[in-house]
Amino acid sequence: MAGVLAALSNRPDEVVIRWQEGALGRRELFSAIVSSASVLRGQGIGPGHTVAILAESNSPMMLFVRYAANLLGATVVYLRSTNAASSVESLPDDQQLAILHETAASLLAVDPAHVERGRRLCAALDRPIDIATYASGYDMIDLSAGASDVPPDLPIAADARAVITYTTGTTGRPKGICRSFRAWNYAVATMLDAEQTVMLVTTPLSHTVGPIADAILTSGGTLQVLAGFEPGIVLDSIAAHRITRVFWATPQIYQLLDHPRLATTDLSSLKTLMYGGIPAAPARLQQAAETLGPVLVQSYGTTECWEIASLGHGDHSDEQRLASVGRPSGQADIVVRDPDTGAEVPAGDIGEICVSSPGLLTEYFRDPARTAHSLRGKWFHTGDLGYLDRDGYLYLVDRLQHRIKFDGVNVYPAEVEKTLLTHPAIAQAAVFGVLDADRIERVHAAIVLKPAMAVTTESLRDYVRERMTPRHAPDVLHRYDDLPVIGSGKIDKQRLHREVTSISGSAG
Structure with a gap:
């Protein structure tokens, strides 16, 4: 975080972040960070504490509150979304509440759009928690009311927890991934740029693009931020x-x-x-x-x-x-x-x-x-x-976890999908294994046809057999209008498996 502050001290009157509601100059961003750090320190936030952040999709507040908390050695967790590709759709209350509860957050920082939701979440917890916003006029902690002095350098352990990132991934249940200051700083260092880059941010600042944004600011660049x-x-x-x-x-x-x-x-x-x-x-x-x-x-x-x-x-x-x-x-x-x-x-x-x-x-x-x-x-x-x-x-x-073992031989669904997608009638395809009544794993394929196209089940089996082997040919085909996706465009095979097994009664 010190690298970001040092970079913001140069050319203080230049705009450093633009987003749909306005722009922040380097001096303004610097002040927002140190003010928030001052207020958080006054609330006793430091090593061993967790600060949760809930804001509009890709709000710049997500950056300066994280910087402020990390300057004090505290951990940050984002509540808005577990999706690495888009945070436009927010998690429901119960999932945000579960993350707040599980991480034992000491403070919840919200933007004005989430003041009421923040109050609702905090009231539902079984313990008291402070709530803050970066704006005056609310009956809560004001992160803009702190001192303008840079917080003193603290001896923050490199292996201390900097960020907990919740992601759904391909397993369904959100998992909290803990990254240390050492790991986060390594990620930032790999993205540093000698040029003063102008970066367009469209994917969530809570996920992969977060360290990249840090590197751009540290290198003296600027960010143009979109919600999605x-x-x-x-x-x-x-x-x-x-x-x-x-x-x-x-x-x-x-x-x-x-x-x-x-x-x-x-x-x-x-x-x-x-x-x-x-x-x-x-x-x-x-x-x-x-x-x-x-x-x-x-x-x-x-x-x-x-x-x-x-x-x-x-x-x-x-x-x-x-x-x-x-x-x-x-x-x-x-x-x-x-x-x-x-x-x-x-x-x-x-x-x-x-x-x-x-x-x-x-x-x-x-x-x-x-x-x-x-x-x-x-x-x-x-x-x-x-x-x-x-x-x-x-x-x-x-x-x-997608590998299918049939008759002692590995079948890789992605290879079968690639073959199916070469068929002129197939627009989308997902292949997965389902256990039959004899506990033998069978190859199932969910497909979406291109408009005005038709195909028979047996002809598709023959198509795969001829281009691969008989063991790769799907035993069962399921037709969909569209395939469900998660995360960064990954097809939700767990959902497909659940739907197939619930309909067929197959063991899974």
Whole structure:
């Protein structure tokens, strides 16, 4: 946080953050941070305390209250959303209340739009909790009323907890991922830029883009902040504000490519388009590279360990590499292990991707079983299946929990999905395993047909058999108008599995 404050001291009269309701100058942001820190310190907030934040989607308040709390050595947790791609839709009261209760937050900071909701949440807790806002005129703690002196340097332990990030991921139940000051600072350091970047923020500041925003401010850059991603507004913002960097979820690139005004919008200022969340379709990447130029950077990582691998600008011009997620990033070490034996597998063999990095989480909050399963020694077991080629490029295959074992042989649903999606009638496809009455795992596929297209179940089975093997051909096909998604565009296979088993009565 000291790096952000130092950068804000330079060119104090320049605007540093723009968003839909206005703009903040560097001096104003500096004052907001130190004032909030002063007030929080006066409330006894420091190491061992947790400050919860509830604000409008991508409100700048999310940044300066986090900076203030972290300056004092306190932990921060965001309540608005567990979605890494969009926080436009807020969590319901009961889930926000559960996070407040579980983290034992000492104080809840809200923006004016959430004053009443904040009061309601605090009243529902079984213990007293302070509530604050960055505005006068409310009968609560005023974060704008603090002193203007920079808080004294505190001896904050590098391994102390800086942030708890709740994310739904692919397992359904939100999990609290604890990151230390050391891990957070490592994430920021990997994104520092020598240029004074102008970054457009559209994904949640509570998740991946948070450390990137910190790095931009520390490097002397500026932020243009939107509540969410809407391709037309994004195009206008890039052109109007001469945006040089963005970070998007992979499906958002597709939305931009399909927008009718893309060809007529001036995007010449854009230097870096970072993307991640789910593996990208190579054909769409090639389209993006041809349309947007050499600006693409794919970032493969998880909230638990920050960036694992990166596919750089130059790699996007190599058709062979577009199916990969790149080479190891920063100080990340990658090994691929047999998920059954734990032994490292040779190049080209599929196994579980395991990572060692300074950016690793310290634990899953109050979940020692999950922590012990995923964090073994210095290695984090991602649950992703993939392989390394002989040049060190990493390729994703599927999630370990999605692997289907049929007759002693592994079937990877993502590979079957790719085959189904080459069929001219298929718009969307999701493949998953379901146990039948004899406890044999069968291959099921949920599909969405393109408009005015028709296909028979047997013809699709034959299509997969001919291009793969008989064991890959789906035993059962389910037709949908649209497939449910979670997070960064990931298909919600747990929901599909539940729906299928509840209808069929299959064991699961």
